Amino acid sequence: MTSRGRRRAGARALFRVAALGGLGLGCSDRPAAVSSAGARDSAPRPADSLVATAPGGTEVWFTLARTDTAGGRSCVARSIEIRRGGSLVPVPLLYTLSRPELRDDTTLRARLSDGCQDGDPYLVDLRTGHPVRERR
Numbered sequence: 001m002t003s004r005g006r007r008r009a010g011a012r013a014l015f016r017v018a019a020l021g022g023l024g025l026g027c028s029d030r031p032a033a034v035s036s037a038g039a040r041d042s043a044p045r046p047a048d049s050l051v052a053t054a055p056g057g058t059e060v061w062f063t064l065a066r067t068d069t070a071g072g073r074s075c076v077a078r079s080i081e082i083r084r085g086g087s088l089v090p091v092p093l094l095y096t097l098s099r100p101e102l103r104d105d106t107t108l109r110a111r112l113s114d115g116c117q118d119g120d121p122y123l124v125d126l127r128t129g130h131p132v133r134e135r136r
Contacts, residue, residue, distance in 0.1 A: 046076065055105050058126050059083045066095055070115035077113040082129050089129035094122055109134065 045065055052060040062078035069075075077095035081088055091110075098118055100110035106126050111118040122131040 046078070048081075049078075051080075051099050052102050052108065054102055054108075054126055057084060060100060060102075060108060060126075063090070064095075068113070068116050070117070073116050075113075075116040080108075080110060080124065082108075082124075082126055089127075091124050091129045091131055094124070094131050100124070 046062075049062045050059055051062055054060070059082070061081045061083055063081045064079040065076050066079075067074055067076055075097060077097050079095050080091040080100060082091065083089075094110060095113050096110045096118070097113045097116070098111055100108050103109045103123065108124040108126055109121055110124060110131070111121050113119060121134040123134050124131045
């Protein structure tokens, strides 16, 4: 296999995760079985899941997934995408373990995930997908 083919295979392997119940989120007490390539072998990516709707037909979906491990546990965090009509607006670099919540007609609150724990809350503009850390 060429270097380029190995990189492509590795990139595809990074997106394979176990399909967990509910919205595809969760943690376990045991680490996931990992192949020599560093990714789960037979686990497909969880299906996209609708998690919130806002006025004007705006929908918030979980899309991509990534696995994480911490303290002997493994978990699956999901990225967020905003859908309105035919447009898809990905929220960059924000993976979460918990369901985001609508704050108002134009803003969503989501917690950044790291090490299988919820972290800082971010406010996401539903029009642009731009996340900004919430000030307390």
